[in-house]
Amino acid sequence: MKSERSVMTRTAPSAPLPEKDLDDAHLHALVDGQLPPAAADAARARLDADALGRVADWQRHRDGLRALHAALDPGEVPPALHQAAERLQGQHERQARQARWGRWGGIAAGWMLAFGLGWGLHGHGSGDAGAPPMAFVRQAAVAHAVFQPEQRHPVEVTAAQQDHLVQWLSKRLGRPLAVPLLSAQGFDLMGGRLLPGGDGARAQFMYQNAQGQRITLYVGMVDADAGADRGATPQRAAETAFQFHEEGAVSSFYWVDQGFGYALSGELPRAALLAVATAVHQQLVKH
């Protein structure tokens, strides 16, 4: 057998075969039916005894595994499995509906676009994501879903550099920020990151509790101009009471205070999330 290195450096075998020996990758492709017919014929014609033996064994193993797989009977679907499948189906249908409405045609796609284009909600018109607070909380939920599972880089700047983090994000958001302390609620600050939002920069702070559950606080200016074409007065978005929003498995409480939007998101029960959101609000008001 050829050295692994020669296989490693080769990409998927393609039609033109090397003039000399057939390499390992071509033998696999032959067994797996992944060579074009002409190339497969050419390869078969060139097999030496050693290659012939390998190919025959691999082929037999392939056929055996396929037969084994085809004959497996997984039995009745356990109820829990069926439920999970139904739930997933429901979410996909909801997403498909949203895509049809053309509002968020693929939230993840929009998110990728945001990195490239700076998420120009102004450019797309306010119809893209609803009234400013609604657009804001949706962006918060997406940002939560994107970064919450992150193992290696959940935050850009860690809590160890909290002063730097706060200075940096305050500067980028154009307003002094305070980072709420949520240790009383069991959540420690992990750090934060800067993100593009509908009306400019957004800050996301991430917290984690002892069970590894993560919540994020999403902060940024909510520009009332985005709603101007719908007759809203051209001023900063009005202050709002706590509002609740669900996006997939992510729940958020959000509010607007002095032109700044705040959204606390997590996969917590509503009451638990509300308790944390209340603590955040109280601390920010004091500040």
Place this chain on the structure above:
Amino acid sequence: MDRAQVLDQLPGLRRYARMLTGDRWAADDLVQDTLERACRKWLLWRSGTDLRAWLFTLMHNLYLNQRRGMAALQVLDLHDAAAELPAAVPTGHDTVLDLERCLQRLPADQRAVLLLVTVEDMAYAEVARVLQVPVGTVMSRLSRARARMRDWMEEASSARPAPPPSPQAGTPPALRRLK
């Protein structure tokens, strides 16, 4: 979207997970975890892309994470396996047992590549996308998996008491196809 799309994937996912884990209960646990993770991460799924490939990616991430750090060699209970196996598998019963046991002896990442290529009949590039590794890595894992399978199957057939003279006598499809 077709109403039954996710439910349609279930039998295939379960059979595949059974081959990957070598255990019926572990397989259903893995599929359950996969669907639950998909529910949590559905915002990241790009509408219109291949749902099946995405579910396979989630399943492998879960499985390979679970297996990371565990010993590569997993003991398969031959008694259980024999009871579960259908009698009407074309090759000899012993050969099928050997094949399954060798499969479970492979390191998890090699087993995943071999199964995606063989039972799921995926193109190498598609396997690379599902497993989120370069195609070169797919090829080297496939190569190592097959080399090991071949060695072990050879050992198994020589160790078996009173082996049939030629288990595949009469129908060597691979050899015939090569002519």
